[in-house]
Amino acid sequence: MRVAVTGTPGTGKTTAVERLAAAGDLDESMSVVHLNDVIDRESLTxxxxxxxxxxxxxxxxxxxxxxxxxxxxxxxxxxxxxDADRVVVCRCHPETLEERLAQRDKQAESRAENAESEALDVVLTEAVETHGTDRVYEIATTDLSPEAVAREITAVVDGRREPSAGTVSYTEYL
Structure with missing residues (x-):
């Protein structure tokens, strides 16, 4: 089983996956990989x-x-x-996303670009185009703790959650 956890920068995916790994809720045969760390470490650029x-x-x-x-x-x-069997797309309200990125000292232009991408469903659309709606699971992270997001990801991994592409919308932001 391969599970991709994705989303616009600032949606909480890295923090949630760190909590997932620390909580030990995954089957012991499952490992967690922070792909950006691999890309940096292995110079896959x-x-x-x-x-x-x-x-x-x-x-x-x-x-x-x-x-x-x-x-x-x-x-x-x-x-x-x-390639993944299931794809989790973490979603966050664009205003909250901008606040999170500002806390990381991201430039205003980058924050605005990411917020607009989130409102336009860019990552979700790409995930559905690549994997189909039957393998994509949206998680609205805006009002959830990292631990709660980790539990939702665990439910996807364990097959206790149904696919849910298209259930989150932030078009009012535009």
Whole structure:
């Protein structure tokens, strides 16, 4: 079983997956991978985007790194681009998302771009296009604690939650 946990930066996916790993709620055969750490550590990039101030990920190299790995929950804002049995999309109200990114000292332009992406369902749309609605699970994280989000992810992993693509909307933000 491969479970991707994805979402716009600031939606709470990394924190929730850290809580998931610490809580020990996953079957002991499951491992947790922070894909961005792997990308950095293994230098799975093709260059640097000066405008966005971020590395350009080598998707083929990441796919090769993931190949053959089973019983894994892997997390990143890019996780939905890779083969998975289930895809969790963490969602957060764009205003809250902007606040969270401001606390991380992200530039105003980056905060606005991410908030707009969240309102427009960019990650969700990509996840559904790649994996289909029957493998995508949305979690509205805005008002949930990281522990509660971790429990929702565990429910997805354990098969106790139904797919739910298209259940969260922040279009009023636009």
């Amino acid at each position: 093709t260059g640097y985007d000066e405008e966005r101030e971020s590395a350009i990920v080598d998707f083929e190299a990441v796919s090769e790194w993931l190949a053959g790995r089973e019983n894994v929950v892997f997390e990143s804002h890019l996780a939905h681009h890779f």
